[in-house]
Every structure is written in C-alpha cells, then in structure tokens.
Amino acid sequence: MISLSQIISANEQQVAAKVMDGEAILINLTTGAYYSIPSTGGFIWSLVERKLSIDEIVRAVAAHYKVTREQAEADVLRLAEELHAEGLVTMATGVTASGVAPQPIGAPLPYQVPTLEKFTDMAEMFALDPPLPGLANTYQDKRGAGA
Amino acid sequence: MHTSISCVVPVYNGARFIAEALDSILVQSLLPTEIIVVDDGSNDATAEVVKRYAAHVTYVRQDNAGPASARNHGIALASGDFLAFLDADDLWHKDKLARQLTALESNSGAGICISHVQNFWVEELAHERERMRDQPFAQPMPGYVCQCLLARRTMFDSVGKFDETKRVGEDVDWFMRADRAGILKVIVAELLVYRRIHQQNMSYELFHSQKARGDMLDLVISNLHNRRIQQNK
Numbered sequence: 001m002i003s004l005s006q007i008i009s010a011n012e013q014q015v016a017a018k019v020m021d022g023e024a025i026l027i028n029l030t031t032g033a034y035y036s037i038p039s040t041g042g043f044i045w046s047l048v049e050r051k052l053s054i055d056e057i058v059r060a061v062a063a064h065y066k067v068t069r070e071q072a073e074a075d076v077l078r079l080a081e082e083l084h085a086e087g088l089v090t091m092a093t094g095v096t097a098s099g100v101a102p103q104p105i106g107a108p109l110p111y112q113v114p115t116l117e118k119f120t121d122m123a124e125m126f127a128l129d130p131p132l133p134g135l136a137n138t139y140q141d142k143r144g145a146g147a
Numbered sequence: 148m149h150t151s152i153s154c155v156v157p158v159y160n161g162a163r164f165i166a167e168a169l170d171s172i173l174v175q176s177l178l179p180t181e182i183i184v185v186d187d188g189s190n191d192a193t194a195e196v197v198k199r200y201a202a203h204v205t206y207v208r209q210d211n212a213g214p215a216s217a218r219n220h221g222i223a224l225a226s227g228d229f230l231a232f233l234d235a236d237d238l239w240h241k242d243k244l245a246r247q248l249t250a251l252e253s254n255s256g257a258g259i260c261i262s263h264v265q266n267f268w269v270e271e272l273a274h275e276r277e278r279m280r281d282q283p284f285a286q287p288m289p290g291y292v293c294q295c296l297l298a299r300r301t302m303f304d305s306v307g308k309f310d311e312t313k314r315v316g317e318d319v320d321w322f323m324r325a326d327r328a329g330i331l332k333v334i335v336a337e338l339l340v341y342r343r344i345h346q347q348n349m350s351y352e353l354f355h356s357q358k359a360r361g362d363m364l365d366l367v368i369s370n371l372h373n374r375r376i377q378q379n380k
Contacts, residue, residue, distance in 0.1 A: 122319075124288070126316075126363070
C-alpha cells in the first residue's frame with residue numbers, strides 16, 4: 001500500500017523513459033513491454049523523475065491543473081500503484097525527497113485522469129537485443145564500475 | 148536452378164570465437180556460395196585467425212564503424228540471391244541454411260525467414276547461466292536478430308540497409324521496417340542458432356548508455372506512432 005509520505009522514483013536500472021509533447025513513453029527493459037502515459041499523467045511522470053514524495057506530487061498536480069486535492073490524491077496514488085506493479089518505479093520510506101516540484105506558470109490546465117497504457121507487441125523483438133539488465137550488472141560488477 | 152547464398156560475418160575483436168563461428172558455417176548441410184568476413188577495425192588477432200580460412204572466406208577490413216555498418220559493407224559485396232548473417236561469437240546448427248531456404252522456397256510470397264535462437268553462456272559466466280536457468284532469456288525463442296535471418300537479397304532494396312546510426316537494436320529496427328513494408332516472414336520454429344553470452348558482448352557495455360536507451364525509445368515511439376496511424380485509418 002503506497003502512502004503519501006513515500007518517495008517515488010523511476011526504476012532507472014530497469015526503465016528507459018522519455019517525455020514527448022507531454023506524453024511519457026516508458027520501456028521496461030527487462031520485460032520488453034512499453035507504456036504510454038499521456039497528458040496529466042505525463043506531467044506526473046516528470047515529477048516521478050524528480051524523486052518527490054507522493055504528497056508533493058499531489059500538491060503539484062492540484063496546483064497545475066483544474067482538479068480538487070481529493071481527486072488528485074486518489075489518481076496519483078492509483079497511478080503510483082500501477083507503475084509500481086509494473087516495476088517502473090521504486091518506493092522509499094523514511095527518506096527526504098531530494099527534488100523540488102516546479103511552480104505553476106499561468107492559469108491551471110484542463111485536467112485529464114492519468115492513465116497507464118501498456119503494449120507488449122515489441123516484447124519478442126526486444127527479448128534478445130539488448131540483453132537483460134541483470135546481465136549488464138554482472139558485466140559492470142566484473143569491471144568494478146558502478147552502473 | 149542453383150540457389151546462391153551469401154553469408155556475411157561482421158567481427159570486431161572476435162579472435163577468441165570466430166573460428167567456431169566459421170566452422171559452424173563450413174559444416175552446413177547446405178553450404179553458402181560465399182562467406183564474407185567484414186573486420187570492423189579489430190585490434191586483436193582476428194585477421195590471423197581468419198587467414199586460416201582463406202580458402203573459404205573473403206576477408207575485408209574497414210575502420211571501426213559498428214556492426215550495422217559492417218553488415219552493410221558485407222551486403223554491398225555479396226553476390227548471392229539470399230543473404231544470411233552470423234556474428235563472430237555465435238553458432239549455427241548444421242541445418243540452419245537448409246531449413247530456412249526450404250521454408251522460403253516453399254513460401255514464395257515470403258521475403259524473410261527467421262529461426263529460433265537460444266542463448267548460452269561462456270564458462271566464466273557459469274554463475275549467470277545458473278541464475279538465468281529458468282528465465283525466458285535462457286529458453287529458445289524466435290530470434291529477431293541477424294544471426295537468425297535468411298533474406299532474399301531483394302529485401303535489402305525494398306526495406307533498405309541497417310541503420311548505421313544505431314548502436315543497439317539495429318536488427319529490431321530493420322525487422323520493424325520490414326513489417327511496415329509489408330514483407331511477409333516465415334518463422335521456422337526450430338532451434339537453429341546459438342547465441343553466446345560473454346563479457347565482451349557489445350550490448351553489455353552499451354546497455355547503460357543513454358544512447359542505447361535513446362535508440363530503444365526511438366524504436367518504441369516510432370512503433371507507437373505507426374500503431375496510431377493504423378488505428379485512425
């Protein structure tokens with residue numbers, strides 16, 4: 001169960017991500033599945049990349065979009081659960097957030113309930129090239145270099 | 148009618164394994180018409196090892212430019228009606244070419260054929276082999292990689308060559324482009340290729356690089372874009 005005080009961050013070891021025109025595109029490098037998080041969700045992902053607490057993300061969403069704090073909280077928690085279930089984020093407790101949420105510029109934007117859409121049509125193609133991150137770790141470990 | 152197959156072997160510092168790779172070509176039940184080794188600027192003993200195969204192999208050398216470039220170089224030199232590729236650290240089953248050629252000849256509408264592939268680990272990575280034993284990565288699977296491909300030569304005119312700007316996923320990129328070009332493929336669900344996992348696999352080094360991740364993201368974004376165009380039609 002994810003709580004407001006937890007720090008959420010991208011699972012960088014396992015995930016490649018890019019935000020383009022407000023839409024976040026993610027690849028789980030281990031499974032070869034990829035994901036689209038459009039609109040408000042893309043903004044939330046960009047906050048996840050800043051290593052903030054769930055509460056800070058909720059506040060930033062409520063400040064940037066036309067949405068109540070209650071709905072923002074419910075939606076951010078649900079999206080965080082989904083991201084976590086897919087191995088795309090890591091959750092930490094008892095640490096202080098290292099990032100800072102951006103300040104809103106101008107009037108609040110129209111809100112869209114964040115969604116996580118998953119695609120697996122390229123998983124077979126990615127199964128071999130490149131190999132699993134676990135193997136890369138071994139390689140890195142052997143060289144004594146950090147990831 | 149005589150069918151000609153060219154086999155292109157790109158290699159970069161592959162002295163340790165390339166003899167095994169070439170041996171696995173030379174014992175094919177259906178031999179290729181020619182074997183072209185493209186040395187991508189190796190600075191190890193690759194050239195000396197390949198010299199032992201001079202009777203069977205055409206050896207060319209280029210400045211280091213990556214596997215996509217080396218394969219394209221080989222394609223440009225190849226004269227066969229069909230093209231196959233083997234990386235210098237991997238192995239073919241002895242019936243690889245025969246099975247795939249039969250598959251393509253009995254499916255005249257298909258332009259490319261892929262087989263199944265299984266990873267195997269060098270002895271130094273025995274612990275990895277153990278760790279991965281039950282993972283999908285250790286099981287036979289369809290191989291969207293060049294080692295598993297047999298293609299009609301004309302496919303490289305309609306699909307184009309390998310994208311030399313990509314350091315990772317240049318094979319996946321090519322297969323995606325082939326799909327988009329409407330090229331039909333046959334999948335031979337037999338294990339015909341063995342892919343060696345060792346510390347020097349280039350993908351290992353590149354895995355953490357932003358460039359490699361960016362290349363994968365570009366592939367996914369382009370695929371997603373294409374899906375949306377199809378959906379809106």
